[in-house]
Amino acid sequence: MYKYDAIDQTLVDQRVAQFRDQVARRIDGTLAEEEFRPLRLQNGLYHQRHAYMLRVAIPYGLFSAKQLRTMALISETYDRGYGHFTTRQNIQYNWVTLEDTPDILAELAKVEMHAIQTSGNCIRNITSDAFAGVAADECVDPRPICELLRQWSTLHPEFAHLPRKFKFAVNGAKEDRTVLLCHDVGIELKKNLNVNNGELTADIYAGGGMGRTPILGSLIKQGLPWNMLPSYLTALLRVYNRFGRRDNLYKARIKILVKALGPEEFARQVEGEWAHIKNGEDNFTQAEWDRVAKHFTKPDYKNLPALTTEQVIASATHADAATQTGFTRWLERNVKPHQVPGYASVILSLKPHGTVAPGDASTAQMLAIADLSDQYSFGELRATHEQNLVLADVEQAKLYELWQEAKKQKVALPNIGLLTDIIACPGGDFCSLANAKSLPIAKAIQERFDDLDYLFDLGDISLNISGCINSCGHHHVGNIGVLGVDKDGEEWYQITLGGEQGNDTSIGKVIGPSFYADEIPDVITNVINTYVNERAEDESFISTYRRLGVTPFKEAAYKDKSENAQKKDKAGVDA
Amino acid sequence: MSQDRLNTIASHQKILHFPKGGKPALAHNEWQVWPGHQNNSEDEGGNFSPPDLDHGKKGLLVPFAWWLNHMHSHQHEADIQSKAKAGQIGVWFAADDDILKHADIIEAGKTVWPLVAVHFPIFRDGRSFSTAALLRDRFAWTGEIRAIGDVLIDQLLQGARVGFDSFALRPDQNLDVALKQFDLYSVTTQNSWRGKRTFIAETV
Numbered sequence: 001m002y003k004y005d006a007i008d009q010t011l012v013d014q015r016v017a018q019f020r021d022q023v024a025r026r027i028d029g030t031l032a033e034e035e036f037r038p039l040r041l042q043n044g045l046y047h048q049r050h051a052y053m054l055r056v057a058i059p060y061g062l063f064s065a066k067q068l069r070t071m072a073l074i075s076e077t078y079d080r081g082y083g084h085f086t087t088r089q090n091i092q093y094n095w096v097t098l099e100d101t102p103d104i105l106a107e108l109a110k111v112e113m114h115a116i117q118t119s120g121n122c123i124r125n126i127t128s129d130a131f132a133g134v135a136a137d138e139c140v141d142p143r144p145i146c147e148l149l150r151q152w153s154t155l156h157p158e159f160a161h162l163p164r165k166f167k168f169a170v171n172g173a174k175e176d177r178t179v180l181l182c183h184d185v186g187i188e189l190k191k192n193l194n195v196n197n198g199e200l201t202a203d204i205y206a207g208g209g210m211g212r213t214p215i216l217g218s219l220i221k222q223g224l225p226w227n228m229l230p231s232y233l234t235a236l237l238r239v240y241n242r243f244g245r246r247d248n249l250y251k252a253r254i255k256i257l258v259k260a261l262g263p264e265e266f267a268r269q270v271e272g273e274w275a276h277i278k279n280g281e282d283n284f285t286q287a288e289w290d291r292v293a294k295h296f297t298k299p300d301y302k303n304l305p306a307l308t309t310e311q312v313i314a315s316a317t318h319a320d321a322a323t324q325t326g327f328t329r330w331l332e333r334n335v336k337p338h339q340v341p342g343y344a345s346v347i348l349s350l351k352p353h354g355t356v357a358p359g360d361a362s363t364a365q366m367l368a369i370a371d372l373s374d375q376y377s378f379g380e381l382r383a384t385h386e387q388n389l390v391l392a393d394v395e396q397a398k399l400y401e402l403w404q405e406a407k408k409q410k411v412a413l414p415n416i417g418l419l420t421d422i423i424a425c426p427g428g429d430f431c432s433l434a435n436a437k438s439l440p441i442a443k444a445i446q447e448r449f450d451d452l453d454y455l456f457d458l459g460d461i462s463l464n465i466s467g468c469i470n471s472c473g474h475h476h477v478g479n480i481g482v483l484g485v486d487k488d489g490e491e492w493y494q495i496t497l498g499g500e501q502g503n504d505t506s507i508g509k510v511i512g513p514s515f516y517a518d519e520i521p522d523v524i525t526n527v528i529n530t531y532v533n534e535r536a537e538d539e540s541f542i543s544t545y546r547r548l549g550v551t552p553f554k555e556a557a558y559k560d561k562s563e564n565a566q567k568k569d570k571a572g573v574d575a
Numbered sequence: 576m577s578q579d580r581l582n583t584i585a586s587h588q589k590i591l592h593f594p595k596g597g598k599p600a601l602a603h604n605e606w607q608v609w610p611g612h613q614n615n616s617e618d619e620g621g622n623f624s625p626p627d628l629d630h631g632k633k634g635l636l637v638p639f640a641w642w643l644n645h646m647h648s649h650q651h652e653a654d655i656q657s658k659a660k661a662g663q664i665g666v667w668f669a670a671d672d673d674i675l676k677h678a679d680i681i682e683a684g685k686t687v688w689p690l691v692a693v694h695f696p697i698f699r700d701g702r703s704f705s706t707a708a709l710l711r712d713r714f715a716w717t718g719e720i721r722a723i724g725d726v727l728i729d730q731l732l733q734g735a736r737v738g739f740d741s742f743a744l745r746p747d748q749n750l751d752v753a754l755k756q757f758d759l760y761s762v763t764t765q766n767s768w769r770g771k772r773t774f775i776a777e778t779v
Contacts, residue, residue, distance in 0.1 A: 007773050010762045018759050022729065030749060031729075038699050039729055121699070151764040157736035158708050161701025230765070241705045242673070276713060282766055287778060 001062050001380055002147050002295045004112040011154065012109045015116055019043050020102035027099070042122055042160070044090075044115030045101055049432045054093045054101060055118040056108060058383050060128035060146040060170070061089035063113075065370040065379040070111045072366035078104050083366065085350060085359040087423055087474055088167070089127045089383045090118050094430050116154055121162045123153035123237075128170045129177045130384040133296060134345055134392045136337040140172035140189040140200060144293040145226060148284055149187075151292075152230050159237050163244035164252035166237070167209075174503075179385060179477060181208045181216040181505045184254045185236065187229070200226040206236065206266065207258025210471035214507040215255045218263035220270065227289070230282040235274035239266070299378040299393055304342025307396040315400040329414040329456065330403050344396050346377075348389040348411040351421050354447040357439045358424045359387030361411075368409045376402050385474075386423055388416065418455045419463055419528070420446045423474050427467030427484060428491065434467030436484025436491035441465055441520055448521040449528075458528065461541040462501070477501045479542050480527060481508045482520065493520055497527070497553055498545050511554045519560070526556040584608045584694070584723055586743035591731070591753055594740050595769060599757050601750060604743065605633035608667060608692065608723055611641055625655075634663040636692050636723075642666045643680065659687050667692035667723060670702045674709060681714055690719035693739070698725045707738035711768045731756040736767035 004012070022039050025031035031039075040046075044055040056071070063071075071091055075083045078100050079093040086092055096104060108114055118125050126146050133141045149168065153159075159166070169178040172189040180186035186205035195201050202224045208217030224232055245251045258266045309331060316327045336345040348369060350359050361369070369389060373381045376398055377391035384390060389411070394402055406412035415421050422445065425431065427438025442465055449455060464478030468485075475481030481496035492514035499508030515523055528541075530553050535544045545553065586604070593599040609625050625637055635658070646655060658664045665688040668674060674681055684691070691710065693703040703722070710716040721741040722734050728748050735757055744753055762773040770776060 007762045007764070011760065011764065014760045014762070025752070030752075035698065035727060035729075121701075154764050155760075156765055157733035157767055158704045159701070160733045161699045161704065163701075238705050238708070241701055246700060246702075281771065281775070285775065288774060291774065 001064060002059075002143075002292065005291070008112070008151070009109075012112070012114045012116070015043075015114060015155070016102060016105045016109050019105060023098060023102055038120055038161070042117060042120035043101075043105070044118035045096075045098075046119060047432065048094065048430050049428075050430065051095045052098055052101065053430065054096045054104060054115060055086070055090045056093070056113060056115045057118045057125040058089045058091060058113075059150045060126055060132065060143060061130045061383045061385075062132070062143065063381050063383070064111075065373045065381070067111045067113055068366050068370040068373070068381060070107055070113065072363045072370065074104055074107060075366065076363040082356075082360050082362045084357065084426060085361065085383050085387050085389070087359075087385050087387060087425070087472060088125060089130075089385065090125055091383070092426070094426065119165070121164050122160055122166065123156060123162075124165055124167045126150055126153070126168045126170060127178060127183075127385065129173050130382040130390050131177065131336065131345055131392065132172065132382075133298075134338050134340075134343075135173050135175075135177075136339055137174040138172055138339065139174060140191055141296060142170045142172035142189050143296045144289060145187070145189060145200075145202075145229070146170050147292045147295075148288060149229065149233075152233075152284075158234075159241060162237070162241055163246045164249070164254075166240075166254065176501070176503050176505070177385070179474065179501045179505065181205055182210050182214070182474075182477060182501075183208050183217065185233070186217050189226070190223075192223075195223045196225050202226060202229060204232065204236070206270075207255040207263065209253050209255040210474060210476045211253065212250050212469045213253075213255065213259075214471070214476040215259060216505060216507065217255075218258060218266075220263055220267035227284040227286075228278060230284060231277045231280055232270070232274055234277060234282055236270045238273055239269045243269075298340075299380075301340050301343065301393070302395070304395060304397070306341035312396050312399055315397065326414070327400060327403055329452065330412055331399065332456075333414040333416045333418065334412070335399060338393070340393075342396055344394055344399060346391045346394050346399070346402060346406075347384065347416045348372075348391065348406055348409075349413040349415055349421065350388050350411065351415055351446070352410055352413055353415075353420055353450045354443045355410075357426065357429075358422050358442055361389075365409050365411060368405075369411065372402065372405055372409075375405075386416075386421060388421070414452065415455060417460050417462070419449050419458055419461045420455060422446065422463050422465060423478065424465040425467050425472035427465070427473075431467060431472075433470055434484060435469075435486035436467050436493065437517070438465045438467040438473055438482075438484060441482055441484075441493065441517060444517075444521045445524055448525065458532070459540055461528075462499075463524070464499070474501075475499070476507045477505060478508060479545070480524065485514055487514070491517060493517060495523060495527075495557060497550055498542070500542050509550055511550060511557055515561075522560055523557045526559055527553050530556040584610050585746055586723065586726070587746055587748070587750060589750060590721070591742040591744060591750065592740065593731075593735050593742070593757055599754050601754070603631075605631075606636055606665065606690065606692075606721070607632040607634070608636045608743070609638070611638040628663070634658075634665060634689065636665045636667045636690075636721075639666040639668045639672050639674075639677075642684075643677065662689045664688065665690045665692065667694055667721075668703070668706055669694050670696050670700050670706075672706070674706055675713070678714070681710075681716075685714070685716060685718070688718070690721060690741075691716070692721040692723045692743075695722060695724035695726055695730070698727045698730055700725075704733060704737045707734070708768070711738035728753050728756060732759060736763075736769055738768040 205217035466473035496508030
């Protein structure tokens with residue numbers, strides 16, 4: 001993975017010093033809270049319901065065992081013994097104090113980490129495929145471009161105060177695992193012999209986003225040579241910075257500008273601006289590519305035979321039947337194919353049923369997982385946008401051993417991609433923006449669907465929960481989405497169906513009036529039962545939904561409501 | 576509205592100058608910023624004259640929109656022209672002025688205005704960063720570009736990098752702290768008006 005050189009290290013160290021001074025001015029009162037707010041946000045520091053929350057960047061989701069140990073140390077020293085992995089490949093600490101943050105950032109800087117631009121109206125932490133560099137379906141390893149763009153966007157002066165936050169995602173695989181089209185800018189990397197002499201190019205999608213107005217990004221540029229990304233993105237961001245709306249917070253994202261102008265006109269304006277700067281010195285040079293790309297070479301893989309699933313299962317032959325079943329299930333859900341024969345990628349589930357918030361890891365778990373990565377995966381890890389962790393380079397022959405170790409840490413639940421692999425924001429338990437709590441809903445659903453046999457029978461279903469319309473829990477792209485809404489000071493939940501991430505990314509449809517929290521497990525049960533009753537053999541939830549449309553699911557969701565209403569009516573008549 | 580604008584253009588008596596390649600320093604403010612009309616009634620515009628200069632001021636910064644409307648109006652042309660010829664008139668751009676739409680006026684202005692200013696209606700409005708960047712990149716403006724309005728300590732470094740070389744800070748800002756903002760970083764990872772990114776600068 002990428003290693004800081006003197007430039008990178010100096011920059012993060014100086015950023016810590018700058019923030020330390022800003023915090024000191026806030027504490028001595030010379031910097032007002034209203035003016036400190038954008039400064040602290042640009043360094044990942046929120047003021048939440050109970051305390052400050054610090055969001056630390058894990059650029060494109062890649063981190064080392066050493067970095068994880070520092071994350072663990074921070075959770076123990078400055079927080080309450082855990083950290084929360086987010087949908088955008090960051091880690092959040094929910095209980096820090098303002099006074100401690102400069103010291104936390106200094107600890108992070110020692111292991112080449114920072115919180116720069118993890119919030120605020122600027123270019124945010126750049127996200128990518130958690131399986132970058134190892135995925136069997138990869139066309140281009142996106143990591144060098146991610147790192148080049150991380151550096152280019154870090155402390156970019158012209159784009160420090162955009163109309164609103166700005167999120168990049170970068171994909172280089174056949175299957176999109178980045179929710180590319182739901183980003184302000186999605187960068188799809190390609191290599192095609194007929195384009196740019198077979199050199200790396202980028203297709204640019206702009207104007208996607210979730211939030212109040214979910215929109216999928218539009219393709220505005222094809223075949224952009226990789227080295228011209230800085231000039232093109234400067235042109236794009238300059239058009240947005242100058243003309244994005246600043247009069248209404250809810251209309252300030254680039255998606256609204258792109259929609260208002262139309263993607264063609266937006267693309268034309270960007271081209272117009274780019275024409276002046278495309279051949280300038282902003283563009284990346286080969287030397288810059290080399291400086292970064294040399295860190296993304298393949299690890300020291302052994303020459304191993306590729307094992308079939310049966311051969312891998314055979315490593316558990318001496319175990320009892322239940323153990324073998326458990327291991328087989330884990331192989332099916334949590335182990336993914338690898339580019340290199342004899343290796344696999346393993347997803348450690350941070351979604352135990354009903355015990356902790358989705359994406360949370362305790363200090364002890366973080367330390368143990370760091371050891372596992374040292375032992376089984378070259379000391380590297382990845383954070384997924386679904387809020388799980390990945391050991392990317394595990395020898396197939398060691399999967400059984402690793403599974404047993406992971407079970408001890410309670411991160412081996414075989415529920416990846418299943419109903420209980422819930423994506424959820426911290427919600428109203430922590431977040432001051434939230435209208436409603438997310439975590440109790442996630443817990444109730446996980447408790448309701450705690451039967452692994454049943455979950456396996458249901459197969460691939462995504463259920464995403466956001467505590468407010470900012471959509472940090474990505475509810476718009478869940479097959480089942482749950483959104484917390486506020487009605488007259490009460491917490492209600494709106495259900496969307498039919499959302500999807502991946503190559504068929506779709507925005508879910510709101511099915512109707514919202515529900516009380518305690519109704520949600522029954523509503524989900526009714527929706528799931530409809531799927532079970534209606535599905536053709538091996539048909540997934542989303543395929544069944546697409547075939548049948550929303551109506552049968554909607555009727556099922558409101559079944560109890562109408563029955564209750566009828567009972568009430570009847571009661572009224574009887575009285 | 577206009578009263579707000581008046582207030583936000585208030586600044587320290589001293590201007591913080593940070594010329595490209597030079598060192599930050601404070602100097603007496605020789606330029607008076609005229610916020611424009613006290614009301615928004617367009618039809619009064621033609622009858623409105625810019626104020627006389629306060630004692631001790633060398634020149635007047637007028638709103639760019641006013642310059643567009645009145646530079647060639649019959650009533651003021653002679654007066655304004657003579658002041659402009661004497662180097663006593665500059666313009667300031669509002670955050671929503673689209674300078675690319677008036678490229679010809681700005682090109683012509685390069686030989687007339689001793690300096691221009693760009694206004695921050697509120698510190699977190701970043702449009703003026705792009706305006707300054709365009710003035711430097713697109714118009715090759717080599718004269719002074721001054722940040723006016725809600726100019727705070729923690730914008731100075733960004734402003735200095737996009738193209739500003741003087742700052743009229745809001746009156747409550749501590750100038751000693753302000754002067755220390757420009758050497759917080761010894762490295763950069765993208766080009767700016769001040770110089771190339773460190774990796775390129777070091778390897779060329």
